[in-house]
Amino acid sequence: MxxxxxxxxxxxxxxxxxxxxxxxxxxxxxxxxxxxxxGNGKGEIYFNGIRLHVESPQLSVSATRGSSVTLPCHFHYEPELAAPRRTRVKWSWVPANPTGAGPVPSEAFARETEVMVAMGNRHRSYGGFRGRVRLRRSAPGDMSLVINELQLNDTGRYRCEVIDGLEDESVTVDLELRGVVFPYYSQKGRYLFNFFGAQQACRDQEATLATFEQLFSAWEDGLDWCNAGWLADGTVQYPITAPRDGCGGVDLAPGLRSYGQRHRLLYRYDAFCFSASVKGTVYFLKHQTKLNFTEAVQACADDGSQIAKVGQMYAAWRLMGLDRCDAGWLSDGSVRYPVTKARANCGPPEPGVRSFGFPPPYLRFGVYCYR
Structure with a gap:
């Protein structure tokens, strides 16, 4: 039978x-x-014939905020086909590593977000990517994703998946933003942010909470800060390049000191923020007199600008070479100035953004504006 x-x-x-x-x-x-x-008696069938291959010549791409970036993805068949076939491509995304150090684990893609799907001339984009993405299609098999108006939150791992009948192959590409990490604390004092307060504080300064990878890279570049701050994955860490008492001790090697995961509502620390380049310009406003904070805000408005944010100053210093040895108000009520070429009477002997903290708002300084 x-x-x-x-x-x-x-x-x-x-x-x-x-x-x-x-x-x-x-x-x-x-x-x-x-x-x-x-077959094998379990309803499975064996495949024998043309194979679909999906590849990317770059597994990691970096770009600047506000720019356009292309994430490369190509597919081809072995052996080659005499005529093109109807395929479907889906781009999806996992935000910058939510789990801490190391690459995005494969199981994270269970929580991936759809970016774009396309078949033939039809395509659809989703969420915050709507209207900002397209396929390059510069040659047969080119399914590279072009993202316009790159935003701070676009970083992460993208998957290019090509589907043809029962064949389904994919490749991943990491997207990073070139930028700068800076420590940030409340105007009211140290260690006052819970995780959500730290998130909001960074957003208020045109930045996001830094990832582990971003803080690690900043430490490699020489960032040394002896106050613990929240990171995007909910851990609390701080970078030390010169071991010393009170910062983990002199016997502990340089590196990132970690408190691990902390309760996001109950525990309070500072924040490590990440800022990428901005389209506009940060500049020191030439004014006849020094200004208190209220006058500084109005002076920028009168000049057709707005008072600069801390993240904007850091991005302008690191990525655009802003150098000015004049202290000026910023939007959060702090007073700072950027130095790319260290020199006498401009603070410490290394480049950086110098800070006077949060002086009383009636004191008089210059002001940095953003246009």
Missing amino acids: LGLLRPLLAACWYLQLPGAQGWMPGYSNGFHYQDISN
Whole structure:
């Protein structure tokens, strides 16, 4: 009886599979699927024929905020096809590593967000990517994703998935923003932010909470800060390049000191923020007299600008070479100035953004504006 059923079962599969040319004249996707009777007895079938390959020449891409970036993705067949076939591509995304150090784990893609799907000339983009993404299509098989007006929160790992019949192959590309990490604390004092307060404080200064990778890179570049701050993954850490008492001790090697995960509502620390380049310009406003904070805000407005934010100053200093040895108000009520070429009477002997903290608002300084 089973011997009689096998040809019937094989015929049913033959009707359903795309390679069943005998039942669908004029259509073939070039694949050959063996008869189910040659399978493993669990309803699976074996594949034998043309293979789909999806590749990227760059597994990591970096760009600046506000720019356009291309995430490369190409597919081809082995052996090559004589005629093009109808394929579907889906780009999806996992935000910058939510789990801490190391690469984004594969299981994180269970929580991935759709960016764009396309088939032929039809396409659809989703969420915050709507209207900002397209496929490059510069050559046959080119499914590279172009993202315009790059935003701070666009960083993370992107998956390019190409689907053709029963074939489904993908490749991932990491997107990073070039920027700068800076420590930040409340105007009211140290260690006053819970995790959500730290998030908001960074956003208020045109920045985001830094990731572990961003803080690690900043430490490699020489960032040394002996106050613990929140990171984007909910851990609390701080970078030390010169071990010393009160910062983990002199016997502990340089590196990132970590308190691990902390309760996001109950525990309070400072924040490590990340700022990328801005489209506008940060500049020191030439004014006849020094200004108190209220006058500084109005002076920028009168000049057709707005008072600069801390993240904007750090980005202008690191990425645009802003150098000015004049203290000036910023929007959070702090007073700072940026130095790219250390010199006498401009603070410490290394480049950086110098800070006077949060002086009383009636004191008089210059002001940094943003246009």
